[in-house]
Amino acid sequence: MELQVKRKELSSDSLQMKVLESIEDFRSWREAVVGDVGVVTTMGYLHRGHESLIRAAREQNKILVATIFVNPAQFAPGEDLEAYPRDEEGDLETCRLLGVDAVFMPPRDQIYPPGFGTYVETESGKSSQNSHSEGSSRPTFFRGVATVVLKLFNIIQPKRAYFGRKDAQQCVVIQNTVRDLNVPVEIIIEPTVREHDGLALSSRNAYLNREERSKATILYSALTAGVSAFKNGETDADELRNIVKSEAGKEEGFTLDYVSVADMNNMKEQEGTVKTGILAIAGHIGKTRLIDNMILE
Secondary structure (H helix, E strand, C coil), rough: CCCCCHHHCCCCCHCCCEEEEEEEHHHHHHHHCCCCCEEECCCCCCCCCHHHHHHHHHHHCCCEEECCCHHHHHCCCCHHHCCCCHHHHHHHHHHHHHHHEEEEEECCCHHCCCCCCCCCHHHHCCCCCCCCCHHHCCCCCHHHHHHHHHHHHHCCCCEEEEEEEEHHHHHHHHHHHHHHHHCCCCEEEEECEEECCCCCCCCHHHHHHHHHHHHCCCCCCCCHHHHHHHHHCCCCCHHHHHHHHHHHHHCCCCCEEEEEECCCCCCCEEEECCEEEEEEEEEECCCCCEEEEEEEC
């Protein structure tokens, strides 16, 4: 579905969307607005998944803020920080068309100034909790996510924040961070948005060539096999992981990173009988690393 909101449908205030780069300027703007503020935090290169979050936030809040910031703290050395896809002009146009009131897009040194040294460590994001997760494969990832999200919440002071289910492990970490640190923000999780063939929308899909794109549906197929087995009565965690691994192994172009069956509240890897959980997969198609998940319930 293409972007369907037209300029003439927006209010004059929405057409005057603010684009703010400094914390000082954003706070000056924030002090002047009245009403509930919703925020959608992004790293840019917006796709229909982001658009669905923005639409949900637009419906539920008087004031809507989007952030665009490629967060260096969640990238490990050798990952794709500098190559991460960017489209500033297109992102701002999308935000205008969807009625965003302000976009906060700070340069790196606004969020991590010289001498910065305070990070948020999260128990649910540690590899000791789950050896089959992003926390294990990318040891600095959740620390970087929790740190930047908490900083953005402190700057923006939203009432509600919107995240996509595709990053389910990240959602758990953010929910736990907000709960544990008494941050007065309601976290709202929206469903994963997929292509017609099941591939979860991701900015990194832009890396895939045509052949790799056709192979990438293996993540969806493998998860679907696991969910189907669960619905048909298979509740053993090891068997569910094996079913997903077996299906993923049918695609020669896919290199598996992990399959996880995790607790939905704390990301601990489950053993034995599974009643509910997050079934997640990660791996590489060529040089592109992709993740996906489905809920077992």
